[in-house]
Amino acid sequence: MQPVTVAVRAPDPVTALGVRSLLGADPRLKVVGEDDFALADVIVVADTGIGVLSLLREVRTTSRREPPPRCVVITETLRPDTVIAAIDSGMTALLPPSRVTGAALVRTILAVTEGDAIFPSWLQARLLTQLEQIRQDVLEPRGFTLSGLSLRERDVLRLLADGHGTEQIAAKLSYSESTVKNVIAGVTTRYGLRNRAHAVAFATRAGLI
Numbered sequence: 001m002q003p004v005t006v007a008v009r010a011p012d013p014v015t016a017l018g019v020r021s022l023l024g025a026d027p028r029l030k031v032v033g034e035d036d037f038a039l040a041d042v043i044v045v046a047d048t049g050i051g052v053l054s055l056l057r058e059v060r061t062t063s064r065r066e067p068p069p070r071c072v073v074i075t076e077t078l079r080p081d082t083v084i085a086a087i088d089s090g091m092t093a094l095l096p097p098s099r100v101t102g103a104a105l106v107r108t109i110l111a112v113t114e115g116d117a118i119f120p121s122w123l124q125a126r127l128l129t130q131l132e133q134i135r136q137d138v139l140e141p142r143g144f145t146l147s148g149l150s151l152r153e154r155d156v157l158r159l160l161a162d163g164h165g166t167e168q169i170a171a172k173l174s175y176s177e178s179t180v181k182n183v184i185a186g187v188t189t190r191y192g193l194r195n196r197a198h199a200v201a202f203a204t205r206a207g208l209i
Contacts, residue, residue, distance in 0.1 A: 003030040004113050007040035007069075009055055011047070019046050019074070022102040028110060038064040042109050043090075047075035053082055056089035070112045074100055080126045087127070093118040149187070149208055156183045157209045161200045 006029050010016035023031050032040055040063070045055045052075050063069050071090040074097055078086060092112045095104065108118055119127070140151070149157070152173075159169045166184070170177040184196055193199045203209045 001028075003028055004109060005030050005032055005036070005039065005041045006044060006109060007032050007037040007042075008044045008046065009037075009059055010045075011055070015046050019044055019105075022100065022105050023109075024102050024106075026106050029106060038062050040069055041065070042113060043069050043071045044105070044109070045071050045073045045075075045091075047073065047077055052078050052086055052091070053089060056086060056091060060090055072105070072108050072112060074105075078123075083123060083126050084130055092116075094120060094123055096120070149203070153183055153187055154209055156180055157187065157200060157203045160184070160196060161204060161209060 006023065008016045008019045008031070010019060020031055023029055037043075043059045043063075045052065045059065047055060052073055056071055056073070059071060060068055068090055070092040072093040072095065073086070073091050074095050076096055076098075078094065093108050093116075095108060095118075111118055152175075155173055156169055159172060164172070166177050166180045169175070170180045173180070175183075184199065187193070187203075188195065188199050191199070191202060193202055200209075
């Protein structure tokens with residue numbers, strides 16, 4: 001197994017050196033310097049006051065990876081109102097400095113490499129609150145849901161999953177049959193699905209309906 005390539009971004013050399021020393025000589029990691037920063041799999045972003053978002057955005061600008069690298073953030077200064085922006089900028093784990101040890105940092109890096117996200121309970125609660133606000137204030141007034149489906153698409157797929165044909169669905173939802181067919185066609189095209197059965201299976205497995 002190839003080691004995970006890790007780079008450290010910090011506002012000053014002393015902080016960066018301290019974080020690198022925590023990673024030690026773990027054979028599962030390969031800590032790289034500035035020359036290879038743009039190719040790192042995971043970036044550890046250590047904030048000592050300059051601002052998490054500015055560091056995260058710098059990482060996104062510098063990296064040449066596609067998709068962009070996952071970022072493990074070490075900070076006590078993340079403001080609750082910047083949670084969504086930080087996640088959108090690549091943050092997949094947040095560790096308070098008081099709880100960072102070498103073992104904890106290595107464990108977190110390996111976890112995010114496998115697709116996990118690691119956040120403290122207060123951030124998870126804040127994130128859920130913000131998602132609920134987005135759902136209420138932005139998505140539902142426009143007929144959309146957090147699942148990525150519109151309310152109409154969700155209703156049609158649920159009835160399709162229950163075994164109803166397009167004519168029955170149209171009658172239940174007070175749509176024309178052509179509207180129902182267009183909704184189904186829109187979903188299958190957007191998600192690259194083969195047919196109606198595939199659309200129902202996909203939506204069910206993904207928890208969309």
